[in-house]
Amino acid sequence: MSGRRCSNTWMPSLRADYGQYFTDDVVVTVEGSDQRAEGREAGEQLIRYMHEQAFDARPELKNLLVDEGKAAIEADFTGTHTGEFAGVAPTGRAVRVPYSVIYDLRGDQISKLRIYLPLSVLVEQITT
Numbered sequence: 001m002s003g004r005r006c007s008n009t010w011m012p013s014l015r016a017d018y019g020q021y022f023t024d025d026v027v028v029t030v031e032g033s034d035q036r037a038e039g040r041e042a043g044e045q046l047i048r049y050m051h052e053q054a055f056d057a058r059p060e061l062k063n064l065l066v067d068e069g070k071a072a073i074e075a076d077f078t079g080t081h082t083g084e085f086a087g088v089a090p091t092g093r094a095v096r097v098p099y100s101v102i103y104d105l106r107g108d109q110i111s112k113l114r115i116y117l118p119l120s121v122l123v124e125q126i127t128t
Contacts, residue, residue, distance in 0.1 A: 019044040023111045030115045043113070050077075054085035055095065071103040077117060081126040086119070088126050095125045 019040045028043040029036045037046040051057050057079025065072045077097045082090050097118060104112035 023109045028113045054083045055079045056082045097122045
């Protein structure tokens with residue numbers, strides 16, 4: 001998978017098509033939490049929940065690394081808290097939290113995403 005195609009998975013213009021980048025058996029995890037999705041539809045829904053339901057958010061890409069069978073991004077998760085998240089009702093507060101994602105690639109699709117997002121920082125930003 002090219003670096004451009006991998007980074008496009010997170011670009012707002014392609015929100016409607018996350019699943020096209022995933023294998024049928026993709027696994028999406030938010031490391032350090034119990035958030036886990038298995039399968040193309042569930043993986044897409046987890047990402048949609050974070051970017052479109054709990055938050056109106058998008059990544060601001062800082063770095064992209066691609067190697068044979070692997071890719072990684074460093075980004076900021078930026079947006080507005082618009083839906084229930086971690087038991088907190090929508091606050092309308094702005095958030096900006098650094099995060100990273102490690103991708104396992106199979107052919108030209110993503111077979112696993114491990115999202116490293118400091119949830120405590122995110123919760124602090126919506127509650128203070």
